[in-house]
Amino acid sequence: MLEVRDLQSYYGDAHVIHGVSLNVAAGEVVALLGRNGMGKTTIIRSIMGLTPPHVRSGSVRWKGQDLLGLRPHDIAARKIAIVPQGRRLFPSLTVTEHLTMLKSARATEGWTMEKVFGLFPRLAERRHHRGGQLSGGERGMLAVGRALMIDPELILMDEPSEGLAPVMVQHLEDIVLSLKKEGLSILLVEQNLYSALAVADRVYVLDTGRIVSEGVGKEISENPEQLLEHLGVH
């Protein structure tokens, strides 16, 4: 469904992504792993049409159509959503306002506010709280809920577990698995190998802008040594 081929992304003259190729099939959860600064966010932003970075060559195809050169808004209209790093919520808007920004509260088709509240009962309790008043875990839930409101077929999640307590990380893993059950495809950026392996069908490891390893989640779980070395965990 999503096919990235030989992606070359730059910040100004700094060449950050060196020929990355990856793909995500329908209903698949794929993890993109790598240490800090290896280029994970840059790849996610390149796919979503966000600048910077600037993509100088390569291709990003979605259901056979080229996405490169389209604006993020047009990419979202093709049912690709992003849960950005840092969540990018509005401190002064309420939970309800975040969720109804792109779709009316009265909508009955696809993901509705009530369906999001069904997935995250905690958000329902906090519906009148503002972005700035939410805990880290609640912010993560709201960022995922907001992404769901565009009725995505693919979600690009940039380190959803970042800064969360272990119990929240596990909750998030459950959420990813339940979205997979609904048929969504997910490209999950992670630094945490074990969190990624808990949910991913396949894994790519990124090192300084290049894919250095890839494999099937299950096989890696049984023999993680090589990956741990790439990730600098010994």
Ligand SMILES: Nc1ncnc2c1ncn2[C@@H]1O[C@H](COP(=O)(O)OP(=O)(O)OP(=O)(O)O)[C@@H](O)[C@H]1O
């Ligand atoms: N706006 C920018 N301008 C210039 N260089 C940047 C910019 N954003 C990121 N970089 C550089 O590009 C490289 C890749 O960064 P990127 O944020 O994609 O890494 P990452 O793997 O997502 O790491 P993290 O987990 O810290 O977000 C790093 O060397 C970083 O310093």
